Amino acid sequence: MAASMFTSGAILSRKLLSVRVLSECVRVTNLRCLSSGLVEEQPNFPGSRSKWTESLDFVQPDLYDGIPVYRVMDRKGNIIDPASDPKLDKDTVVKMYQRMTLLNTMDRIMYESQRQGRISFYMTNYGEEGTHIGSAAALDDNDLVYGQYREAGVLMWRGFPLDRFMNQCYGNEGDQGKGRQMPVHYGSTEHNFVTISSPLATQMPQAVGSAYAFKRAQNGQCVICYFGEGTSSEGDAHAAFNFSATLECPVLFFCRNNGYAISTPTSEQYRGDGVAARGPAYGIATIRVDGNDVFAVYNATKAARHITITENRPVLIEAMTYRIGHHSTSDDSSAYRSVDEVRQWDSTQHPIARLRAYMVTQQWWDETQEKAWKDDCKRQVMQSFARAERRHKPSWKEMFTDVYDEVPDHIREQYEYMAAHVAEYEEHYPVKNFVKNE
Amino acid sequence: MKQLIRSPVFKRLFRPVLTSSCVIGKRSSHFTYFPDTVPESQGETVRLNLFQSINNALDTALATDNSAVVFGEDVGFGGVFRCTIGLQDKYGKDRVFNTPLCEQGIAGFAIGVAVGGATSIAEMQFADYIFPAFDQIVNEAAKYRYRSGNLFDCGKLTFRAPCGAVGHGALYHSQSPEAYFAHTPGLKIVVPRGPIKAKGLLLSCIRDNNPCIFLEPKVLYRSAVEMVPTQEYTLPLSSADILVEGEDVTLVGWGTQIHVLREVADLARQQLNVSCEVIDLVTILPWDRQTIFNSVKKTGRLVVAHEAPVTNGFGAEIAAAVQSECFLHMEAPVERVCGFDTPFPHIYEPFYLPDKWRCLSAVKKIINY
Numbered sequence: 001m002a003a004s005m006f007t008s009g010a011i012l013s014r015k016l017l018s019v020r021v022l023s024e025c026v027r028v029t030n031l032r033c034l035s036s037g038l039v040e041e042q043p044n045f046p047g048s049r050s051k052w053t054e055s056l057d058f059v060q061p062d063l064y065d066g067i068p069v070y071r072v073m074d075r076k077g078n079i080i081d082p083a084s085d086p087k088l089d090k091d092t093v094v095k096m097y098q099r100m101t102l103l104n105t106m107d108r109i110m111y112e113s114q115r116q117g118r119i120s121f122y123m124t125n126y127g128e129e130g131t132h133i134g135s136a137a138a139l140d141d142n143d144l145v146y147g148q149y150r151e152a153g154v155l156m157w158r159g160f161p162l163d164r165f166m167n168q169c170y171g172n173e174g175d176q177g178k179g180r181q182m183p184v185h186y187g188s189t190e191h192n193f194v195t196i197s198s199p200l201a202t203q204m205p206q207a208v209g210s211a212y213a214f215k216r217a218q219n220g221q222c223v224i225c226y227f228g229e230g231t232s233s234e235g236d237a238h239a240a241f242n243f244s245a246t247l248e249c250p251v252l253f254f255c256r257n258n259g260y261a262i263s264t265p266t267s268e269q270y271r272g273d274g275v276a277a278r279g280p281a282y283g284i285a286t287i288r289v290d291g292n293d294v295f296a297v298y299n300a301t302k303a304a305r306h307i308t309i310t311e312n313r314p315v316l317i318e319a320m321t322y323r324i325g326h327h328s329t330s331d332d333s334s335a336y337r338s339v340d341e342v343r344q345w346d347s348t349q350h351p352i353a354r355l356r357a358y359m360v361t362q363q364w365w366d367e368t369q370e371k372a373w374k375d376d377c378k379r380q381v382m383q384s385f386a387r388a389e390r391r392h393k394p395s396w397k398e399m400f401t402d403v404y405d406e407v408p409d410h411i412r413e414q415y416e417y418m419a420a421h422v423a424e425y426e427e428h429y430p431v432k433n434f435v436k437n438e
Numbered sequence: 439m440k441q442l443i444r445s446p447v448f449k450r451l452f453r454p455v456l457t458s459s460c461v462i463g464k465r466s467s468h469f470t471y472f473p474d475t476v477p478e479s480q481g482e483t484v485r486l487n488l489f490q491s492i493n494n495a496l497d498t499a500l501a502t503d504n505s506a507v508v509f510g511e512d513v514g515f516g517g518v519f520r521c522t523i524g525l526q527d528k529y530g531k532d533r534v535f536n537t538p539l540c541e542q543g544i545a546g547f548a549i550g551v552a553v554g555g556a557t558s559i560a561e562m563q564f565a566d567y568i569f570p571a572f573d574q575i576v577n578e579a580a581k582y583r584y585r586s587g588n589l590f591d592c593g594k595l596t597f598r599a600p601c602g603a604v605g606h607g608a609l610y611h612s613q614s615p616e617a618y619f620a621h622t623p624g625l626k627i628v629v630p631r632g633p634i635k636a637k638g639l640l641l642s643c644i645r646d647n648n649p650c651i652f653l654e655p656k657v658l659y660r661s662a663v664e665m666v667p668t669q670e671y672t673l674p675l676s677s678a679d680i681l682v683e684g685e686d687v688t689l690v691g692w693g694t695q696i697h698v699l700r701e702v703a704d705l706a707r708q709q710l711n712v713s714c715e716v717i718d719l720v721t722i723l724p725w726d727r728q729t730i731f732n733s734v735k736k737t738g739r740l741v742v743a744h745e746a747p748v749t750n751g752f753g754a755e756i757a758a759a760v761q762s763e764c765f766l767h768m769e770a771p772v773e774r775v776c777g778f779d780t781p782f783p784h785i786y787e788p789f790y791l792p793d794k795w796r797c798l799s800a801v802k803k804i805i806n807y
Contacts, residue, residue, distance in 0.1 A: 176587050177585070178588075180585050187586045195587075199573060212551055217554075403624050
């Protein structure tokens with residue numbers, strides 16, 4: 001009542017705050033109090049309905065020890081609590097192991113190929129294979145994936161062929177991305193993997209939007225959005241968390257906390273309890289897991305997916321791991337971290353080693369198979385690599401297409417200008433490497 | 439409460455102390471609205487203003503496309519400019535809804551909705567606040583199809599934002615940001631001049647398979663009233679409208695400025711005996727170069743006018759393209775009448791805008807070149 005008086009267009013002066021007006025306000029307010037005896041018991045602000053306190057206490061950041069890290073295996077690969085063993089069948093576990101090691105092999109060869117000048121750029125996934133495979137295996141193949149750039153194992157799990165990885169890195173005519181982007185910017189409609197883009201965190205609110213569309217379409221799918229702990233500092237991450245909760249979207253946020261954003265360690269990235277602590281603040285169910293424990297990742301993702309699908313609300317998983325490799329081929333991490341630290345993580349609690357230990361315990365794997373598989377991996381990768389390297393680049397006319405759904409006049413004219421220019425100056429352009437223009 | 443308002447005490451206390459005679463320089467708009475009309479063949483019409491015609495277009499989009507969703511800040515109750523009034527009641531909260539106050543979130547979410555297979559219509563409350571979304575619009579939406587080799591796209595995406603001078607908007611409620619986005623291949627940018635155009639153009643943008651930015655001149659929301667066809671219709675994008683045919687000078691603009699230029703054409707005829715051809719560009723990107731080129735080749739003289747600051751405003755693109763294509767036909771250099779290179783001011787707005795006197799002066803200058 002008093003409020004509406006003050007928001008009317010009337011101009012207030014001291015004259016207006018007459019006793020008669022004030023007494024009218026007080027009378028009405030008193031009436032309101034009498035009608036609800038509970039007004040003093042709890043705060044009733046629209047923004048929060050918690051409790052009153054008369055203690056001047058700040059909630060300090062070290063209020064608690066931090067959200068615990070869920071695990072299934074110990075560092076050596078032994079199941080700790082048999083009840084948490086997902087008891088996946090042999091074929092699934094072997095597939096998990098093989099996809100992780102195939103990825104690892106592909107990484108080694110592609111990294112080398114960049115060093116040799118065969119491809120322009122590459123990013124490895126060393127140490128984080130468990131986060132990819134564990135989560136991908138727990139999803140439905142039709143769940144839409146938004147990645148950051150270090151999730152090749154998800155594609156590997158879903159059966160994205162080696163040739164397509166290579167074709168994208170080489171930007172040859174086999175690349176369905178038509179050679180438009182730098183290496184490792186994979187995408188595939190058949191594998192429900194949205195094409196990677198370089199800007200960080202942009203995929204996060206997009207994942208939320210797609211999840212909203214899925215919810216409306218009632219297609220039974222969820223969306224998973226991968227991102228690093230560095231990326232979680234971006235504004236788009238905050239936006240995504242907030243939108244996902246307020247708009248009730250079936251989206252799974254999967255944070256790969258690998259300790260570094262290029263050279264920036266987590267101590268310079270955040271001061272709170274990692275990324276996980278932020279989830280509940282946004283109204284999001286959250287769990288922190290050992291990202292190097294494939295079964296923990298699997299269990300957490302499976303449970304999280306169930307929540308998103310059945311309850312149409314977001315879930316946040318923070319998978320703790322370690323980036324064993326450099327940020328990319330443009331980085332030499334010895335400039336900011338010790339070789340010892342890296343060696344330590346490479347030789348203990350490695351996701352691949354732990355899964356192998358489990359498989360050996362189950363008698364599903366041995367040294368002979370290991371050697372045979374290693375050789376097979378190398379052969380597959382090398383052959384695919386050679387195929388990709390031999391292929392031409394797409395027709396350079398493709399530089400001008402797909403800007404819009406159809407080529408508008410002004411872009412077509414730009415192509416025609418360039419075609420005439422190249423015809424005249426052909427010896428200065430790498431035309432021979434490209435498929436001939438029609 | 440009502441009793442209180444009716445009481446003589448209340449009336450005496452709240453009697454206005456200011457009368458219109460106290461005000462220095464009463465505000466009036468810098469333009470006269472020139473309504474469009476449609477031929478009878480278009481069928482039944484209804485009197486609508488700009489926000490009503492936009493509301494009508496959104497209503498049509500929601501009615502004809504079950505996947506369509508409309509969202510943004512305060513969109514649920516009808517929007518701060520009433521463009522979405524009644525839509526939440528009619529189509530439900532899952533289709534017409536508020537988002538949190540976060541433009542980068544709105545844009546990213548909007549892209550994701552489109553990628554997820556739904557028709558995505560996002561409102562930015564003011565074009566002045568679109569900048570947090572710049573990364574998502576320029577780096578993501580515009581490039582989605584290209585960078586993925588056409589595997590993915592966000593074609594079914596439209597951003598709507600009120601733009602332009604409104605008399606008192608100052609720095610942050612008056613901007614015309616078309617030039618920033620026009621520099622980004624992959625986007626479409628459209629500016630309606632009135633209700634009839636707005637309904638058809640907005641529907642075209644929504645149905646177009648490319649991400650579109652639909653900039654709505656806010657000063658026209660209430661003041662622009664036309665007899666708008668009740669039936670559903672779309673209007674072509676990238677097609678400029680020759681509103682007045684002329685022989686001596688081509689005048690190009692968009693949005694509110696078209697109405698300024700229409701008046702300039704009248705004044706030029708009356709005062710200077712000069713015949714002006716007035717063209718509404720309508721779509722800023724991709725823009726209809728052919729219509730402009732043809733006109734300038736005929737008249738030999740061009741004035742481009744826009745509210746946005748002159749340096750690197752879209753007038754610069756038109757001027758550069760025209761002088762390159764029409765050089766030998768030109769009788770005078772291209773004149774740009776634009777906002778000055780300052781932020782959009784509050785109290786100085788009458789001095790800032792490319793008003794009819796500045797435009798007429800430009801015509802005079804190039805006629806006598």
